[in-house]
Amino acid sequence: MTNEEHPLKKVCIICAKGAIEDVYAALVMGNGAVMEGIETKLFFTFFGLDAITTKTMNSLHTGTVGNPAMRMPGGLPFPTLLGLIPGVEAGVSAMMRNQMEKLDIPPVKEFLEMIDAGGGEIYACKLAMDMFKLEKKDLWEGVKDVLTVGQFYEKCGGLQTQIIFT
């Protein structure tokens, strides 16, 4: 069993969190798969729904509290207490988005459009939609469907398929 004999054919990516880094992990993995010619399906659930909700998708935040890996721009540790000050989280999040833009990583909506343009499919979780009182009309127009877990699994069959939970 080598990579050459059994290349990845399909990836199904589940995004359940709505922080910038969680959403972008899913988007980069998803877009990367599309770019490789791998069939790609992205399933957004729980707070991950923020990434495909029109109102929230382009203003995601990163948490500035309780993240031990958070650093100041110079590399010094970022004190959790500082993260509590109003506006700091918004500032840090804007800084992150700015850094990504420099690397040609697009805003969420444009990123989803890129995935869609390459044939990747975007789905929303029905249960989480019900929980957050969201309707299909609240979602970005490129969302293909609202699915139950069972319906999503039905789409995840086949040899050389991987399910990735970010």
Next chain:
Amino acid sequence: MAQKIIAGVTVDVTEEGYFTNPAQWTKELAMQIGIEENIQLSDKHFEILYFIRERFVKGEALTIRSIGNSGIIDIKGFYGLFPGAPMKKAAKIAGIPKPASCV
């Protein structure tokens, strides 16, 4: 380093067939590599190939987004012209090294 004879010309390539010396590239070679990749190159293909080569020479990162913003083609069209793995295929046909960008 491997070598490959394409259309009667010997070129330096990697094991995967990417040019290691982009200066060896010609339009004729591109046509031949295109055939190997099952792509009949049109003028539109070449517009993209020249754009990609120009970016490479300038040392600019090659991303799907940069192709979409090139004014030559949108991203959907790019996937249509180089089906499967468009960035890799386009780089191979354009005679530049394998793309190193994650986006």
